[in-house]
Amino acid sequence: MPRPVSVTYRVWPTTDDLAAAAAEFFASVVSAAVRVRGVARVALSGGTTPKRMFALLADRNAPTFTQVPWERLQIFWVDERCVPPTDAESNYRMTEEAMLEHVPVAAAQVHRMEGELDPEVAAARYEAAIRAAFRLEGAQTPAFDLVLLGLGEDGHTASLFSHTEALHEMGRIVVANHVLQKETWRITLTWPVIQQGREVAFLIEGAAKAQVVQDVFLGAYDPEAKPAQMVRPASGRLTLLLDAAAAEKLPRPAGSEAAGTGSSYVATLEI
Numbered sequence: 001m002p003r004p005v006s007v008t009y010r011v012w013p014t015t016d017d018l019a020a021a022a023a024e025f026f027a028s029v030v031s032a033a034v035r036v037r038g039v040a041r042v043a044l045s046g047g048t049t050p051k052r053m054f055a056l057l058a059d060r061n062a063p064t065f066t067q068v069p070w071e072r073l074q075i076f077w078v079d080e081r082c083v084p085p086t087d088a089e090s091n092y093r094m095t096e097e098a099m100l101e102h103v104p105v106a107a108a109q110v111h112r113m114e115g116e117l118d119p120e121v122a123a124a125r126y127e128a129a130i131r132a133a134f135r136l137e138g139a140q141t142p143a144f145d146l147v148l149l150g151l152g153e154d155g156h157t158a159s160l161f162s163h164t165e166a167l168h169e170m171g172r173i174v175v176a177n178h179v180l181q182k183e184t185w186r187i188t189l190t191w192p193v194i195q196q197g198r199e200v201a202f203l204i205e206g207a208a209k210a211q212v213v214q215d216v217f218l219g220a221y222d223p224e225a226k227p228a229q230m231v232r233p234a235s236g237r238l239t240l241l242l243d244a245a246a247a248e249k250l251p252r253p254a255g256s257e258a259a260g261t262g263s264s265y266v267a268t269l270e271i
């Protein structure tokens with residue numbers, strides 16, 4: 001039986017409210033990490049959902065801009081498409097355009113997955129880069145201060161898609177994963193790395209995700225079909241940051257209904 005995990009889900013009325021809250025969450029997590037360890041190592045997901053949050057973090061007029069210890073960040077990715085960094089599909093390009101080119105981080109703080117290379121070569125090079133950055137020895141697993149995940153409508157997260165080989169990789173840190181359903185290769189962190197995250201959070205928005213949110217977090221345990229169900233952090237804690245549309249099929253705590261649809265709320269569930 002999988003490790004029990006306490007899921008805290010924080011729900012905001014709109015995508016803008018969610019982005020602001022996610023930016024505050026990010027600033028809080030990385031600031032705490034820097035206070036304790038002098039550095040904050042984050043693994044970011046791509047796709048489209050994080051764009052709004054990244055743009056807000058890069059907004060010099062937003063309160064979070066001065067809260068983030070930018071010079072102490074080490075930025076990694078959870079996964080990448082096997083395309084050049086200039087490609088419209090590149091998670092790196094999305095993050096660069098939405099945030100990195102607008103904030104004071106040096107190139108040495110940004111650790112890009114080299115999607116332009118042969119997938120296996122890129123995965124091996126990225127694993128070596130992580131080992132060096134975390135000064136890992138032997139079979140040690142890196143503990144990112146924040147692993148920020150998205151959720152696909154098909155229940156995948158990172159580039160861990162249903163019925164793909166990478167779902168079963170428990171030894172390596174980074175692998176190349178052939179995703180038959182997309183007829184493409186991806187580079188992705190593996191489960192052991194995701195589980196080891198000191199803070200692991202899903203950022204999910206939109207009505208199109210409401211059903212998969214219910215299926216993954218309340219439905220039958222079937223990680224081959226719904227890989228996001230394998231996210232069970234060693235910390236025993238998991239955070240979901242959602243807008244109301246994506247949280248539509250999650251139970252609302254008593255009383256929050258009375259507060260009306262325009263309010264935010266926090267609830268927990270055990271998985």
Ligand code: 6PG
Nearest residue numbers: 045046047048049150151152158
């Ligand atoms: C990617 C992501 C992937 C993403 C989900 C959700 O490379 O696409 O890392 O895991 O987080 O597919 O994507 P959206 O945010 O676009 O819905």
